[in-house]
Amino acid sequence: MDLWRQLTYGLRRLTHRAQHDRDVAEEVEQYFEEATAAWVARGLSAEDARRAARLEAGSATVAREQVSSYGWENLARSFAGDVRFAARQLWKHPAFTLTATLTLALGIGANTAIFTVVQSVLLAPLPYQNADRLAVLDTHWTNSGHTTPRVTGPDAADVREQARSLEAVSLYYGGNLSVELRDHSAYTVVTLADANFWRVFEVRPMAGRLFTDADAHGAAVVSEQFARDNFGSAQAALGQVLHVEGEPLEIKGVLPAGFDFPGKTQVWEARALREPALDHRTAFNYKAVGLIRSGFSLKATQAELDGLSQRLQTAYPDENRNKQLIAQPLQQALTGDARPTLLLLWATVGFILLIACVNVTHLQLVRSMERQREIAIRKALGSSRGQVMQPVILESLQVSLIGGAAGVLFAFPAVRVLVAMAPKELPRANEIHLNGGVLVFTLALAVLTALVSSMLPALRAAKVDPAEALKYDISRGMSRHGASRLRDGLVVAEVAATFVLAVGAGLLLHTMMTLMARDLGYETRQLLVVDADAPAHSEEDAHRAVQQFNELFGRLASVPGVAGVAGIMGLPTGLYGSNGYYTVTGAGPVNVNHSPYADFSVASPGYFETMGIPMKRGRDFNAGDTFESAFVAVISESVAKQSFGNADPVGKQIRCGLDSDKWMTVVGVVGDVRQDSPAEKPGPTLYMPMTQHPYYANQIHIVLRTDVKPLTLLNTVQEAIARVNPSIATRYTTMDAMVNQSIAVERFRAALISSFAGVGLLLAMLGVYGTMAYSVAQRTFEIGMRMAFGAEKGAILGAVLGHAAKLACGGIATGVVLSLTLARLVTGMLVGVRPMDPVSLGLAGLLLLLTALAAALAPGWKATHVDPMVALRAE
Amino acid sequence: MLTFFSMSDENTDVIQGTLDMLILKTLSLEPMHGFGIARRVEQVSRGVFKMNPGSLLTALQRLERAGWLDAEWRQTENSRRAKFYKLTRSGKKQLESETADWTRRAAAIARLLKAEG
Numbered sequence: 006m007d008l009w010r011q012l013t014y015g016l017r018r019l020t021h022r023a024q025h026d027r028d029v030a031e032e033v034e035q036y037f038e039e040a041t042a043a044w045v046a047r048g049l050s051a052e053d054a055r056r057a058a059r060l061e062a063g064s065a066t067v068a069r070e071q072v073s074s075y076g077w078e079n080l081a082r083s084f085a086g087d088v089r090f091a092a093r094q095l096w097k098h099p100a101f102t103l104t105a106t107l108t109l110a111l112g113i114g115a116n117t118a119i120f121t122v123v124q125s126v127l128l129a130p131l132p133y134q135n136a137d138r139l140a141v142l143d144t145h146w147t148n149s150g151h152t153t154p155r156v157t158g159p160d161a162a163d164v165r166e167q168a169r170s171l172e173a174v175s176l177y178y179g180g181n182l183s184v185e186l187r188d189h190s191a192y193t194v195v196t197l198a199d200a201n202f203w204r205v206f207e208v209r210p211m212a213g214r215l216f217t218d219a220d221a222h223g224a225a226v227v228s229e230q231f232a233r234d235n236f237g238s239a240q241a242a243l244g245q246v247l248h249v250e251g252e253p254l255e256i257k258g259v260l261p262a263g264f265d266f267p268g269k270t271q272v273w274e275a276r277a278l279r280e281p282a283l284d285h286r287t288a289f290n291y292k293a294v295g296l297i298r299s300g301f302s303l304k305a306t307q308a309e310l311d312g313l314s315q316r317l318q319t320a321y322p323d324e325n326r327n328k329q330l331i332a333q334p335l336q337q338a339l340t341g342d343a344r345p346t347l348l349l350l351w352a353t354v355g356f357i358l359l360i361a362c363v364n365v366t367h368l369q370l371v372r373s374m375e376r377q378r379e380i381a382i383r384k385a386l387g388s389s390r391g392q393v394m395q396p397v398i399l400e401s402l403q404v405s406l407i408g409g410a411a412g413v414l415f416a417f418p419a420v421r422v423l424v425a426m427a428p429k430e431l432p433r434a435n436e437i438h439l440n441g442g443v444l445v446f447t448l449a450l451a452v453l454t455a456l457v458s459s460m461l462p463a464l465r466a467a468k469v470d471p472a473e474a475l476k477y478d479i480s481r482g483m484s485r486h487g488a489s490r491l492r493d494g495l496v497v498a499e500v501a502a503t504f505v506l507a508v509g510a511g512l513l514l515h516t517m518m519t520l521m522a523r524d525l526g527y528e529t530r531q532l533l534v535v536d537a538d539a540p541a542h543s544e545e546d547a548h549r550a551v552q553q554f555n556e557l558f559g560r561l562a563s564v565p566g567v568a569g570v571a572g573i574m575g576l577p578t579g580l581y582g583s584n585g586y587y588t589v590t591g592a593g594p595v596n597v598n599h600s601p602y603a604d605f606s607v608a609s610p611g612y613f614e615t616m617g618i619p620m621k622r623g624r625d626f627n628a629g630d631t632f633e634s635a636f637v638a639v640i641s642e643s644v645a646k647q648s649f650g651n652a653d654p655v656g657k658q659i660r661c662g663l664d665s666d667k668w669m670t671v672v673g674v675v676g677d678v679r680q681d682s683p684a685e686k687p688g689p690t691l692y693m694p695m696t697q698h699p700y701y702a703n704q705i706h707i708v709l710r711t712d713v714k715p716l717t718l719l720n721t722v723q724e725a726i727a728r729v730n731p732s733i734a735t736r737y738t739t740m741d742a743m744v745n746q747s748i749a750v751e752r753f754r755a756a757l758i759s760s761f762a763g764v765g766l767l768l769a770m771l772g773v774y775g776t777m778a779y780s781v782a783q784r785t786f787e788i789g790m791r792m793a794f795g796a797e798k799g800a801i802l803g804a805v806l807g808h809a810a811k812l813a814c815g816g817i818a819t820g821v822v823l824s825l826t827l828a829r830l831v832t833g834m835l836v837g838v839r840p841m842d843p844v845s846l847g848l849a850g851l852l853l854l855l856t857a858l859a860a861a862l863a864p865g866w867k868a869t870h871v872d873p874m875v876a877l878r879a880e
Numbered sequence: 881m882l883t884f885f886s887m888s889d890e891n892t893d894v895i896q897g898t899l900d901m902l903i904l905k906t907l908s909l910e911p912m913h914g915f916g917i918a919r920r921v922e923q924v925s926r927g928v929f930k931m932n933p934g935s936l937l938t939a940l941q942r943l944e945r946a947g948w949l950d951a952e953w954r955q956t957e958n959s960r961r962a963k964f965y966k967l968t969r970s971g972k973k974q975l976e977s978e979t980a981d982w983t984r985r986a987a988a989i990a991r992l993l994k995a996e997g
């Protein structure tokens with residue numbers, strides 16, 4: 006087959022239709038002339054010859070039609086005609102078109118926006134070289150099932166030396182640290198990493214070089230943005246010196262924009278492969294990331310780690326008891342926490358789209374019932390099933406595509422709002438953008454939507470029996486039972502889906518309310534928090550810093566409006582903190598498999614009073630607790646209970662691995678706090694005085710209980726700090742803001758799901774309204790008849806509302822069953838609320854019932870105003 | 881008239897699948913217009929095959945698009961404008977392969993029928 010000819014002939018024919026038709030007509034005409042002439046030549050008269058030719062060759066018109074209908078372009082043309090017809094129909098029914106398009110735009114837009122986030126965060130590969138071969142190492146305890154995303158230096162060193170499937174393993178740690186430049190200091194995300202970091206990530210610097218094994222200390226690499234912000238350009242940054250925690254670092258290289266692993270790092274500080282100070286098999290000071298050798302799988306690495314963990318357990322029975330090293334893909338490690346939330350959102354918008362589809366199906370059904378007569382006539386004239394279904398599907402396809410296009414337009418700003426709203430824990434937020442993959446997804450979604458929402462109406466159209474349909478007259482109130490049952494079913498489905506959304510929103514909102522109303526173990530209001538970082542890189546520096554802080558606390562206490570002031574490393578929801586195992590002397594329930602575990606905090610005297618943490622027994626720290634005096638500790642009630650039972654802990658000895666092996670005497674017991682967020686349980690905390698642990702007391706939060714609005718004291722406090730030591734880096738916030746921030750994920754979830762539930766509710770309302778309005782309009786004749794026979798207005802309104810209520814109840818009942826099955830999926834996101842929370846279920850049910858009744862009110866009202874005379878006469 | 885009806889009692893349909901071959905063969909002698917082809921096929925087959933203009937002209941379009949025929953409008957001998965079809969080089973090749981195929985199959989059928997007798 007000559008494809009080129011096929012194409013050009015067909016196109017020429019589409020563009021020069023009249024010419025082609027003339028040619029065909031002439032060719033056929035010429036054929037018949039010749040045929041006639043041949044009969045004349047055989048001796049027939051002109052008249053007989055013409056008849057003979059027609060008898061032999063058939064009708065010229067039929068021949069012309071047959072010849073003209075050859076070619077693909079005819080199909081294209083008839084399809085284009087159908088498309089145009091559908092478009093005209095849509096244009097002629099603007100109310101239907103607008104409602105359906107907007108509904109779908111909403112549904113498809115929400116899906117596009119959420120899928121953009123899902124695709125960019127969960128599905129797209131990480132923007133690193135060899136992204137699929139990057140893995141992080143975690144430590145897992147086989148006895149407790151607990152996993153920490155950290156490793157100890159010696160364990161990781163063994164992995165580095167023995168795991169053949171790992172090409173390189175890098176250890177790193179770090180966080181928000183104070184970075185001093187020539188004229189100022191600022192909090193910056195600093196990562197301290199060994200030179201293997203670059204073997205794992207294979208980044209190329211845009212200027213200068215990366216640090217190597219030879220640059221054990223004193224070298225740094227910075228991000229392009231950091232270089233630009235502080236030195237003007239990447240080139241200008243090379244050779245410059247900055248101080249991290251007082252240690253001078255020379256900038257050796259600048260990394261291109263786009264690389265900021267881990268967690269928006271701006272400065273990477275060189276560390277030696279092994280740092281003896283942090284070397285202990287029970288000190289989980291490091292995170293580890295490795296590059297799997299090409300040709301090896303994660304499974305192979307895990308197998309090696311299993312063997313190695315076994316050997317280490319044998320070699321170090323105390324330190325490595327039950328300890329198991331685990332490799333996890335980096336992508337999973339980075340995005341794992343966001344996964345449930347994003348999947349929940351995805352499922353939610355899926356429900357929205359489902360509701361939107363049901364609405365459009367319903368609108369289409371109403372439309373196709375109005376044109377049953379048209380369809381019946383078409384069928385009576387011989388249209389096939391396909392020919393009757395095609396216009397319905399084409400109309401739906403057009404609505405979906407327009408809706409999809411509008412949805413994409415809507416998704417652009419929606420994605421931006423989403424990213425802006427998202428808690429800062431959302432990984433890869435800067436990589437989120439609409440792309441080709443998302444557009445393909447949206448297109449597929451639009452087509453799918455069209456097919457789903459037009460399936461029922463199209464099938465119904467195909468089933469129309471012309472003889473039956475022409476007998477029925479909708480305006481006479483003679484509708485067929487199946488039709489209204491189907492529409493009722495759709496409303497029930499819609500209400501059920503919306504109910505599920507409403508229950509989800511209810512559960513998450515209830516969780517939020519629980520969290521916000523929770524007793525945290527301390528008082529959050531009127532509390533100014535200063536992140537203070539005093540540079541210290543020697544023992545003397547650390548001691549001096551603590552002295553300066555103590556002096557500062559004295560000065561700040563005398564500032565008018567300040568009711569109390571204290572310093573703390575390990576503030577609840579704060580930046581810093583430590584935790585680990587501890588041991589005690591004396592009696593108490595001891596679990597042999599499980600050393601007791603606690604959060605470690607380092608505090609100044611007055612901390613408990615300032616925070617409003619109740620002192621249950623004994624005393625607070627005081628000026629008498631110095632580095633030289635006997636070491637003391639204050640424990641929280643959970644520590645007392647888990648280690649001393651009912652015995653009085655005051656006077657008992659306790660020891661932890663924070664920074665010294667010295668035994669500490671318990672001098673007091675305080676209440677528990679919820680450490681990381683209100684979602685946590687109140688847990689065990691071990692408090693130690695700043696003076697006795699100066700290494701952990703130069704990066705602290707200063708808390709000030711105020712009588713005035715906390716932030717109004719900002720300038721006064723800053724001046725006081727600068728007077729004591731201008732090189733202390735500071736940052737201000739309030740305890741309320743920090744606690745709020747700590748439940749940002751929960752708030753994000755609750756806010757989004759609630760808005761989606763709101764959208765669902767709106768759509769469901771539209772659906773109920775549409776059904777009721779339609780059935781009232783359809784039954785005008787019947788209602789008029791009833792009123793003519795003396796029916797009360799109340800009874801008629803009651804009938805309409807009763808119908809709506811019945812549908813709503815059906816939907817709610819279905820929704821309850823659905824919720825029962827689905828609620829388990831969100832259990833992990835709920836705090837203080839059971840998945841089957843009767844309050845949420847009840848409220849959701851009530852809300853939907855009221856919505857349905859509200860939506861039915863207008864049609865019901867209209868029904869009571871039917872004028873019997875007009876209704877009966879109308880035709 | 882009577883002769884006409886008696887003729888139409890016999891099957892004069894072109895054997896399915898051979899229409900293209902008949903057209904190509906007919907045009908391999910000289911360019912012709914639609915009726916010319918129909919008449920020639922009827923004459924040579926002695927009235928066994930008759931062509932219906934709708935099918936014939938549609939087939940001509942198809943063969944033209946397939947690149948086996950070229951067409952042009954020309955005057956007939958009685959100075960009537962008509963569309964003349966001409967075999968192309970690839971049309972010739974197509975005719976050869978169809979002829980070979982047909983011969984092979986016809987011979988096979990003939991053998992089968994003989995064997996039965």
